[in-house]
Structure formats: structure tokens, C-alpha cells
Amino acid sequence: MIQLNRITAKFGFIVSIVFLLFFANSVRAQDGKALFQTNCASCHRIDKDATGPALEHVEDRWPSRDKIIAWVHNSAAVLASGDKYANDLFNRFGKTQMTKFQGILSDKDVDAILDYIKTEQDKQPATATAAGATTTQASGSDNTLLYAVLTGILLIAVFILWQVNTNLKKVAAKKEGQPAIAAIPWYRNKKVITIIAIAIFIYIGFWLSSNAIGIGRQQNYEPRQPIFYSHKVHAGINQISCLYCHTNAQYSRHATVPPINVCMNCHLAINSYSGPQLKDAEGNDIDGTAEIQKLYKYAGFTPGPGATFDASKAKPIPWIRIHELPDHVYFNHSQHVMVGKVQCQTCHGEINKMDEVKQFAPLSMNWCINCHRTTAVQFKDNGFYSIYTKYHEGLKNGTIDSVTVQMIGGTDCQKCHY
Structure with a gap:
């Protein structure tokens, strides 16, 4: 019996390791995709220039990831340091300063976004078609397959472990001379019924909330x-x-x-x-x-x-x-x-x-608020903001390098709802 328990423990450990190794990069890429769509997609595309430059092969154009992270966190500081590539980029895109993401995106967040960009740029040659079709649908299909494979592996693992547990009980009962107890069908097992009911409840709640939003x-x-x-x-x-x-x-x-x-x-x-x-x-x-x-x-x-x-x-x-x-x-x-x-x-x-x-x-509330949190207000030569003397002084003495919409009340409820 002890030997069977050891086998079961080893099997569960192996399944966990395989899951982590096989899906770690994909999960990270999915996190990067969500971060990219929330913070970057309003100004950047991966394959072509938009308000900002195309991000395809962005790491080839910068000396290191650390430099990119510094640029994302505070582009004004990088420009002030005299970096030639940064200043050329700034001039090429009409001297429009990139939004400051310091305190909004961590180093790991930027790493995840860069991993997602690398994943998408590597897909380009494989998914391009003669008709010039986009890769959006293909990407969605890949994700669906990923989740299906993951679900299948987990179901197989659950089934095997359940069978091992059942056999262990039978062996233990036989060894102790106890009468064999007839197995209860899974569809009448209270634990199974409870788990299925909870799973259905969670799924319906998630579906309703997602659609209501x-x-x-x-x-x-x-x-x-x-x-x-x-x-x-x-x-x-x-x-x-x-x-x-x-x-x-x-x-x-x-x-x-x-x-x-x-x-x-x-x-x-x-x-x-x-x-x-x-x-x-x-x-x-x-x-x-x-x-x-x-x-x-x-x-x-x-x-x-x-x-x-x-x-x-x-x-x-x-x-x-x-x-x-x-x-x-x-x-x-x-x-x-x-x-x-x-x-x-x-x-x-x-x-x-x-x-x-x-x-x-x-045009959701989250999309608008995120823009207000990250967008720097153009204070210079803008008479509308002349009353904000505190921030003007801060910009002059260097205690702050930019003012976001949030800092002047841009996330207050009454700004958009009254």
C-alpha cells in the first residue's frame, strides 16, 4: 500500500512538472497579450507604425531590455540622458512624448509584453497567406487548442488518480479482511455531484457577468x-x-x-x-x-x-x-x-x-480610466491648466517630470457621471 501511495505521489508530481514546463511560456504570453491590449494597443501595432512605432523586432533596435524598460517607465528621463536612438525616435514621431508607465507597469509586466511581441512576430511568416489575411483568427484557434489540450490532460490525470484511489481502498479492505463494499457510481457520488454543481454555478456566474459587462x-x-x-x-x-x-x-x-x-x-x-x-x-x-x-x-x-x-x-x-x-x-x-x-x-x-x-x-469605463491614469497632460503653453500652480512648480524644480490626467482629477466619478 505504501508503495502504491509513492507511485501516486510521483505521478502527480510528474504531471505538475510537465504542465508547468509546457504551458509556462504560453501563460506568460497570454498575460503579455492582456497587458499589451490594455496599455499599448491604443498607440502601437506590432507589424506597422501607428501613433507610435511598430513594435515588431523592437529588441533588435535597442541595446538591451533594461533600456526598453527604462523607456517605458519614463521616456523623458531617457531623452534627457541624450540617448541618440531615443531622441531620433522622438523626432521621427512628431516629438510626441510616450506616456509614462512608471508605477503602472512593473519590470515583469514589460518583460511579459516583450515576450508576447516576440511570440507574435515569430508567427508572422508562418501564418501569412497569399491573400494577406491577418493572424487574428489563427491566434484565437491556437489558444482554443491550448485550453482543450490542458483540459484533456487534467481530466486524464483525475481519472487515473481516481482509479488508483479506488484500487487502493479495495486492496486495503481485502488485506484487513473486511467485506468488499460495492462501488458507488460516480453520478451518485455526493462529492462528485457537489463538485459538478459548483463548477456549473461558477461557469454560469462567469458567463452572466462577462456578458453583462x-x-x-x-x-x-x-x-x-x-x-x-x-x-x-x-x-x-x-x-x-x-x-x-x-x-x-x-x-x-x-x-x-x-x-x-x-x-x-x-x-x-x-x-x-x-x-x-x-x-x-x-x-x-x-x-x-x-x-x-x-x-x-x-x-x-x-x-x-x-x-x-x-x-x-x-x-x-x-x-x-x-x-x-x-x-x-x-x-x-x-x-x-x-x-x-x-x-x-x-x-x-x-x-x-x-x-x-x-x-x-x-470605449469601456476601464479603457477610459486607464487612459486617464497613464496619459500625460500637455501643461506647457496651455492656458487651461494655468491654475495648477503646484504642478507647474513641480515641473520647474524637477520633483515631477509629468502630470497625468488622474493627478488633476481625471478619475473622479463626477468627471464623467453626474
Whole structure:
């Protein structure tokens, strides 16, 4: 009996070691993925430049991980040290200082993020396809397989240990001359029933809470609009400022959808499309000239010689709203755009590369609060913050190197809820 107990203990130890060795890197990568999506994804992509540089092969561009960690924690200090690569990077991206993550991300957190980036960059050649498909779905499939294998190994281990325990009881009873007790079927065993009931209760609770948290969120929502309007053509290729069409973003809570007359300012003269081939989300070709004709129909405009407007035929374009916060949330575009100097891409993604616009960010409370905790306010030459003399003095005498939104009350409940 003692020998069987030793065998059982050794078997459990071996299973534990195999589990730790086989899954340690994957679990670490998953932690890095969550940290990356929470703290980095608003400004960085792995495979291409965004608001900040692409992070693929980032460790090849820095002398060591310690230097990267120092940069993430406090980029201003690294710039002040005269590091050439850091200053070149700062100048290349419009002298926009990276958010300070000191006290938010530990050294281990940054290590986990870098491990995740390395894992993703190593996947690129293997998962790339001739059609240029992204690796998102493949990555999700790999994770599912990982969890399935883990569950299978644990179930097998439980079954083996259960059988060993049952046989040990039979051997012990036989040795002591006790009558053999008929085994109770597993589905009638109180312990088994209790464990299954608890597991089901936890799963249902997790499922309900996860879905309840996501109610009203529309990340990646991409409706088909009445006119195929390409931000890639207008804001990207033709470099039209976002604020030319969404003028109210500078002066109001709402950015607002531009009225038809703003569109017609240009399209009175531009009545045909000759740019790159337009495609919708399904890959179907779009006739740009035909879309301009739809605009004319909504405007009541008849092009050609003697062009005329017929007000009786004009009607608003029924654009489908994409970004919408709950009624109990207060958000002010002008506060962020004019005072905070926040770039449109921070919340809306690379809008200048989108044909059909989708909701880039989750716009959840956690996402907003995390931004307020990490985003440094541009105090210099910003009259709006002149009343914060304490922080101005701190910046001058060097006791602080930056001021986050959180430091000026940006995480107070009444800032967004009242």
C-alpha cells in the first residue's frame, strides 16, 4: 500500500512538472497579450507604425531590455540622458512624448509584453497567406487548442488518480479482511455531484457577468452606410483634416456628422472618382463615381451645364451612428481635442486607413480610466491648466517630470457621471 501511495505521489508530481514546463511560456504570453491590449494597443501595432512605432523586432533596435524598460517607465528621463536612438525616435514621431508607465507597469509586466511581441512576430511568416489575411483568427484557434489540450490532460490525470484511489481502498479492505463494499457510481457520488454543481454555478456566474459587462459595447461594429464614404481616400490620400468635416469637435461635446453642404463644397467640382479601386468589407468592388451620384441625389443637385439645386428634393443622408456612449456618460470632444491635444487616432484608430469605418476601441469605463491614469497632460503653453500652480512648480524644480490626467482629477466619478 505504501508503495502504491509513492507511485501516486510521483505521478502527480510528474504531471505538475510537465504542465508547468509546457504551458509556462504560453501563460506568460497570454498575460503579455492582456497587458499589451490594455496599455499599448491604443498607440502601437506590432507589424506597422501607428501613433507610435511598430513594435515588431523592437529588441533588435535597442541595446538591451533594461533600456526598453527604462523607456517605458519614463521616456523623458531617457531623452534627457541624450540617448541618440531615443531622441531620433522622438523626432521621427512628431516629438510626441510616450506616456509614462512608471508605477503602472512593473519590470515583469514589460518583460511579459516583450515576450508576447516576440511570440507574435515569430508567427508572422508562418501564418501569412497569399491573400494577406491577418493572424487574428489563427491566434484565437491556437489558444482554443491550448485550453482543450490542458483540459484533456487534467481530466486524464483525475481519472487515473481516481482509479488508483479506488484500487487502493479495495486492496486495503481485502488485506484487513473486511467485506468488499460495492462501488458507488460516480453520478451518485455526493462529492462528485457537489463538485459538478459548483463548477456549473461558477461557469454560469462567469458567463452572466462577462456578458453583462459587455452590454452596449460595440467594438468592431462596422455598419453598411447609405453612401460608401472612404476615410482612407479623404483623410488619408487627400490629407483632408478631420476637423474640416467634424468642425464641432473643437468647440463642442459632439464631433457631429458633417451636413451635406460640407460635402458639396468639394463635390460641386469633383463629380467623378479616379483614385485606387475601392472595396467594401466583403471585398466587393465599389464604383466611386456612382457613390458621388448618390450624394447629388440626397443634395437635390443636378450636375452638368446649368447645374441646379432643387431644395424640394434635398434630404439628409441617413448615416448610421457608430460611436455612441451610454446616456449616463459625459464626454466632451473639445476638452480632449483642444485642451488635452489628444489625436483622433487615439480613440478612433487609424481612421485615415479605413474605407468603411468601424469602432476601434471598446470605449469601456476601464479603457477610459486607464487612459486617464497613464496619459500625460500637455501643461506647457496651455492656458487651461494655468491654475495648477503646484504642478507647474513641480515641473520647474524637477520633483515631477509629468502630470497625468488622474493627478488633476481625471478619475473622479463626477468627471464623467453626474
